[in-house]
Amino acid sequence: MSMRAIQGWQAATILNRSPEGRHFGFDYSLNPYRGCFHGCRYCYARESHQYLNLNLAEDFEQRLFVKHNLAPRLAHELTRIPLTATIALGTVTDPYQPLEGRHRLTRQALELLADSGHRLTITTKSPLIERDLDVLAPMGQRRQLAVHVSLISLDRPLLHRLEPGTAPPRRRLLTVRRLKDAGVPVAVFVAPIIAGFTDQEEHLDALLKAVRDAGADWVMAAPLRISPALRPYLWEHLAGINPEAAEILRLVYGSQQMPGAPYRRLLEHRIDRLTTRYGLSRQPTALVPYRRHQQLIFPFP
Numbered sequence: 359m360s361m362r363a364i365q366g367w368q369a370a371t372i373l374n375r376s377p378e379g380r381h382f383g384f385d386y387s388l389n390p391y392r393g394c395f396h397g398c399r400y401c402y403a404r405e406s407h408q409y410l411n412l413n414l415a416e417d418f419e420q421r422l423f424v425k426h427n428l429a430p431r432l433a434h435e436l437t438r439i440p441l442t443a444t445i446a447l448g449t450v451t452d453p454y455q456p457l458e459g460r461h462r463l464t465r466q467a468l469e470l471l472a473d474s475g476h477r478l479t480i481t482t483k484s485p486l487i488e489r490d491l492d493v494l495a496p497m498g499q500r501r502q503l504a505v506h507v508s509l510i511s512l513d514r515p516l517l518h519r520l521e522p523g524t525a526p527p528r529r530r531l532l533t534v535r536r537l538k539d540a541g542v543p544v545a546v547f548v549a550p551i552i553a554g555f556t557d558q559e560e561h562l563d564a565l566l567k568a569v570r571d572a573g574a575d576w577v578m579a580a581p582l583r584i585s586p587a588l589r590p591y592l593w594e595h596l597a598g599i600n601p602e603a604a605e606i607l608r609l610v611y612g613s614q615q616m617p618g619a620p621y622r623r624l625l626e627h628r629i630d631r632l633t634t635r636y637g638l639s640r641q642p643t644a645l646v647p648y649r650r651h652q653q654l655i656f657p658f659p
């Protein structure tokens with residue numbers, strides 16, 4: 359077994375423009391780290407480690423990079439983008455993975471963004487986000503920020519094998535509740551839904567009921583995409599967890615990256631039915647830029 363290695367990284371750019379991000383409601387992505395200790399088997403970001411001449415398996419979880427120059431670069435780049443831009447924090451790594459406890463780069467980014475006023479979404483699986491409630495709450499209350507907590511199952515042993523470094527499901531639901539109580543708009547991302555493993559009606563029913571009870575404002579749900587690069591690694595792990603379920607997955611996907619239309623329709627109907635049953639919206643909360651400096655200008659009598 360290889361040892362974890364953490365390296366500093368001087369990033370040339372902190373905000374990455376994402377034309378395709380528009381589909382998901384953002385213009386720029388921001389990732390304080392490269393690689394992710396959480397080690398989700400299905401993670402689409404694994405293959406980004408191959409651009410660093412590292413592998414998408416254990417290297418992604420153990421060869422981690424910390425962007426030490428994040429704060430000065432981000433402060434500069436925020437002055438060069440329009441206030442109407444939306445930024446997504448955590449698209450190829452979890453910004454609250456354990457590294458954040460020590461390095462606090464996400465915290466630094468948050469403080470800069472609270473001041474700049476840009477709209478922000480944060481996607482995480484980690485209760486460590488609660489540490490920053492003092493900054494998140496005012497941003498959430500003025501609708502500058504929404505948080506997406508990812509949770510694909512309530513089955514703790516299954517999750518432990520699919521996402522070995524993440525917090526247990528009930529702990530993540532508690533984070534949803536705490537964010538909600540602090541006035542932060544919060545969604546649960548039920549993604550990826552893994553055919554054969556987490557797509558059964560009763561499985562999703564229990565999950566969405568718990569999501570409703572935790573107070574989520576809305577839900578996003580989407581099936582797994584299996585990229586060609588990830589396929590061998592994923593098959594090996596999923597077959598090791600549950601060979602019968604992996605066989606169902608194989609039948610549903612064949613050699614495709616996405617399941618065929620009949621399966622997607624069936625899943626969509628299931629999610630529609632269950633979100634309706636539990637009164638859960640599928641509509642993201644609308645965010646607004648925060649024009650702090652404008653609000654500080656008072657007319658003279």
Ligand code: SF4
Binds near residue numbers: 402
């Ligand atoms: S937490 Fe997110 S970025 Fe990290 S391994 Fe899991 S899916 Fe990938």
